[in-house]
Amino acid sequence: MVDERKSVVVTQKFFDEGTLRFLEENGCDVTVARFADGVTDATASEAELIALLGGADAWIVGHASVTLSLLRALPRLKVVARRGVGYEKVDLDAAKQTGKAVTIAAGGNEESVADRTLALMLGVAHRLRESQQQLIDGPGAILLGHDLYARTVGIVGLGRIARNVVRRLKAFDVTVLVHTPRPDPAYAEAMGVEYVDLATLLRRSDFVSLHAPFKPDTRHLINAERLSLMKGDAVLINTARGGLVDDRALLAALAAGRLGGAGLDVFESEAAPDLADVTRELVRRPDVVATPHSGASTHEGLRRTNRVAAHCVVSVLNNQAPPAGCLIVGPAPRRSV
Template identity: 80%
Template sequence: MVSEKKSVVVTQKFFDDATINYLEEHGFSVTVASFPEGKTDATATEAELISILSEADAWIVGHAKVTLSLLQSLPRLRIVARRGVGYEKVDLEAALATGKVVTIAAGGNEESVADRTLALMLAAAHRLRESQQQLIDGPGSILLGNDLYARTVGIVGLGRIARNVVRRLKAFDATVLVTTPRPDPDYGAAMGVEYVDLETLLRRSDFVSIHAPFKPETKHLINASRLAMMKSDSFLINTARGGLVDDQALLAALKSGRIAGAGLDVFESEADPDLAGVTRELVRLPNVVATPHSGASTHEGLQRTNAVAAECVVSVLDGKEPPPGCLIVGSADL
């Protein structure tokens, strides 16, 4: 008797054919859910998600909120595989209580986000947005920017993405300061970074790049008082998570000239729609370069994260351990 194929449902956009082929070659049926234009799994209702996932053994998810009630309504589901590294929208206690495995795509997108971090540093410092607007509007004066070369860059947090940023910064002969709860002396010596506390980092850095995880204790890690510690000609870069920075305080600091500029890929309004007006004001400022939480969204980055998420699915449903660093909760021995 031929056993029924296990079902993988993908609710994330930009899922490539090579990864679909990989899943099918390992004996899985693959369904890529479609949503109306402008909609994603993040905007789908719980009822819509239940309908899409009712026969799924595995769910490769984008930004949908994964709740206890949703998981209880999906008894067949065995694994929730995040195509990405953040899992703040997944109720991990609910996953444990309902016997679901939760994985992330560790190792898939950090190179892309590190590239975006450097791109935002360079674009903000060289005033690329303002310079292009000068050309659009007509003849204007040349705008003087700032080098990244040989400057001091403060890195807040030292995870995978941050370490890739540090590696890139060495090519710019930058002095790199790092604040992290768990300094690694061997890494610091090998990479020539200096570990300092957050206040020292803010006062000394020409660029401050945020790479901390978002948790209740890190909300508004960068607030009005800490923005006031920064140099008046410095730049704040955030490619980590909205909420790590108090966007209202940042808006005030940028408008008043307290800091020179910002490069932003994430915003508080992603989790709090009441702050959408603050985001609109931020992205309209001439000294802000902004992108819509798309740092990981390159062809290559998405192919890598798709592949890791798919490998997690295959491993877990075959009763094996997923790739190192990818298992968040649950047991592969289901």
């Protein structure tokens, strides 16, 4: 319980009543921002955000850009809590400079995104989109797809979501290849995975699933050259970040029949609006199953991430350590939870 009531502003949609009660019971007065139709915290102006957050001690944020000028305008703010695990839109140096804590909702959405990853693999391999369209258009011809069972799946990156994907894949008797900068021999032995370099993974895999963070050195990790290494009937899955894939190159590979299909929950155009036409072409393709960066957006997943973000807020306001893996920037707490 915080020593005196604090102000928490939430600028994300789908914030559940249970988490609101948790914050209120822990000494917080909560305001859930209401934006005009078509506006989110990602598209709101800095002036709008400052007006909302001027009296806030804590901010539970979605996809807004958190800049130095914004943080300087919010001297009372102590913590920026991401309801999610990506923090590329938060200027971490600015947070350090202005003395703000930054947290993520580690452990909240990984099960939901892992489920979506498998759903995209199966959806593309079994040609579910095309088969449904056949039924809509008539007469409903039978289209042959591919099994996931007993195939080879390449996992790029080995964080929480990737490990949950691997755990699910074991039920399909697949061979799992992993490319990661930090191989864990004990994990490989326990889960029966094989560590390989990226080129080997791309050549051998029937499915390639991306789970790497987006950083300057991972931008276009999958480009035209690397797409050319993949099997002609392989499926690319991206539920991580759009910038990991050169979407123009992916579109070209699909159009030329050099790839079996793609399952996409993220797109390069999210950060590069000039690529919106490329996204439109990708999602219209029959060999692409696409969702709008919504892999974590289940009722259960959002309740979990809401609660983790709220725990982070209460911990920081109490000068306690947030849950494990959640603190990205912030002073060392004087005591732990």
